Amino acid sequence: MPRLSTEQLSMEWGALNQRFSAHSRVFILDFCQRHAQPLAEHFYQQMLQDPGASPFLSHDQVSSRLHSSMQRWVAGLFAPQTHEDLLRIIAEQQKIGEVHARIDIPVHLVLRGARAMKVEFIRLLLADGRLCGDEYLEVARLMSDTIDLAMEVMSQAYASSHDRNSRTEEAYRLFSVTQNIASEKERQRGALLDWENQLMFGLATGLSIAQLPRIRTCEFGVWFRHKGAHAFEGTPEASQIIHGMVQIDDVLLPLFAEEWRDRVPQLREMRDLVSTIRFNLDHLFEQNSELEAGRDVLTRLLNRKFLPVVLSKQITYARNHGAEFAVLVLDIDHFKRINDGYGHEAGDRVLQQLAALLVNNSRAGDYLFRLGGEEFLMLLVDTGLNGARRAAEKLRASVEREVFRLPQEQTLSVTMSIGLACFDGHPDYQQMMRRADEALYKAKEGGRNQVVQAI
Structure with missing residues (x-):
């Protein structure tokens, strides 16, 4: 009806x-x-x-x-x-x-x-x-x-x-595997291998169990928990990857603390579990092809289309697991002057270079959006206030140091204002966005090129 x-x-x-x-x-x-x-x-x-x-x-x-x-x-x-x-x-x-x-x-x-x-x-x-x-x-x-x-x-x-x-x-x-299937596959295979090498090195050098790297908190684990598991939701391969990570962190690693045990069986089981995770990961990537809808054409970042879904999913995850996360709303200072003084092509170059800088300063599990114009949003997963503040200050300083290259061999210095809001338990993501926007407004009003935390 x-x-x-x-x-x-x-x-x-x-x-x-x-x-x-x-x-x-x-x-x-x-x-x-x-x-x-x-x-x-x-x-x-x-x-x-x-x-x-x-x-x-x-x-x-x-x-x-x-x-x-x-x-x-x-x-x-x-x-x-x-x-x-x-x-x-x-x-x-x-x-x-x-x-x-x-x-x-x-x-x-x-x-x-x-x-x-x-x-x-x-x-x-x-x-x-x-x-x-x-x-x-x-x-x-x-x-x-x-x-x-x-x-x-x-x-x-x-x-x-x-x-x-x-x-x-x-x-x-369907889309959330991110940018390019082939490159993402190699990136996550590399992250999984890196974790495995760190673990073996830690075991060989006698690190304590508390010092050994956990698969769920490594680069691959963060990506899969916050992106991969959602992208491949409902598949048996995704369930097996999650099960394998739990087995490694909660069952196998604690066994290495028992000095009297022969470690060879545990090492073999660890190797088998990691091989199973890698096999399932490859199989999942092979079943999916690149999807471009929802990506900003200029910067290749996500656009607003998926922002409500991502924020809603992150709030649900945080409430169910007692996790923390934060959003940074970022805005280039005096961007209109760049377009007016150097032309729109120069403005596009600045946006593209800034997007690349943001990607290089984010983790696999984080999300990056271009909200429109010169405004961006970064969602920092598994991050509380102190970590978000450090990440925001690092981004602000990186942008200030960056030399932005324009057409005809010209260069330009750019600064950025940032509004920061941490998840406070409120179930409506719009409330969090309003707090971040208000913090960004205060950063602009307070002189720009600074980070302001939402109250």
């Missing part, structure tokens, strides 16, 4: 209101304004009792904002409604539905909360005692029908946004 337009929804909402008397509409508005707080609190308490809701609602900012938002929402549904009011109310319900889809709150939890709120409304209405008979039934019906219509508008927006996100996610899953 096609989604109703905003105009059609406003007509339906207006027709709903016309079915009830003006007295009932005035009464319910006053009633909801006076009882908005207990209704919101009841909604929140009922939702938190569901184990499926706590991951979304337990965050401090969500909790504090939800109470006030719910109070405004309850009263706003029954406010005086001109055509413009109805369009605004419908837009609000659609925005709520889109946010729910973005942070992946199950629809049934929202509907359960609405049902609980209607029950509480009836309880409060009975306790109020001012209405009885037909008046009571009319107000109860107006309340129930209005909340149901609001839920319908939310659900339509949720379904549309969720379908769109799902299509983008599937496209990204």
Whole structure:
């Protein structure tokens, strides 16, 4: 069934209101304004009792904002409604539905909360005692029908946004192996071999178990956990690679601490596991070909298309594994002067050279995006505040030292401002992006060529 337009929804909402008397509409508005707080609190308490809701609602900012938002929402549904009011109310319900889809709150939890709120409304209405008979039934019906219509508008927006996100996610899953299949294959084979050589050297020189490199935290392991596992999700080869890494880090390596053991069987098993990982990795790459959609033509970095998918996946990973990550929003200072003074070809050269510099200063598991114009974004996986701050300062200094080469043998010095935001547990990636953007704005306002951390 096609989604109703905003105009059609406003007509339906207006027709709903016309079915009830003006007295009932005035009464319910006053009633909801006076009882908005207990209704919101009841909604929140009922939702938190569901184990499926706590991951979304337990965050401090969500909790504090939800109470006030719910109070405004309850009263706003029954406010005086001109055509413009109805369009605004419908837009609000659609925005709520889109946010729910973005942070992946199950629809049934929202509907359960609405049902609980209607029950509480009836309880409060009975306790109020001012209405009885037909008046009571009319107000109860107006309340129930209005909340149901609001839920319908939310659900339509949720379904549309969720379908769109799902299509983008599937496209990204196929694409996320990154730049070039052949070069990425060799890069990751090399990273796996490098880890294996470091491990053998560490064992030969008598390093303690704590000092031996873990496969899950080496260059290959970080790449596979954050990119490869998602790109090849659902394949038996990916599952076997993950299983092999767990076996190596959690089962085999601890055995080397036992002095009395003969190490030869463990070394053979280690070799077999690494060979299996390498075989499965080769097989996965052979099954996939290069996909270019979603890559910026000029810089070859990812474009905005996959940013929501990447951020959502990273938030889910961080919440499930207790991991940290950070985003850096980077902007070239006075870029317009470069285009105006040297021409757009020179500006393109600067963007391309900067993109190469960012790639060379990132790890395999990190993500790089060109957001548009002279603005870039770097997502740093498995990185807390101190590590992100060091990485940002290193990038800023590297750009400041770099000699940017322009057409006709010209050179140029460039600086960059950076806004930094660390994941704080909030389930909506837009909140993190806003914090990073605000930090970038402060860096610009504070004189440029600096790193500012989001509050």
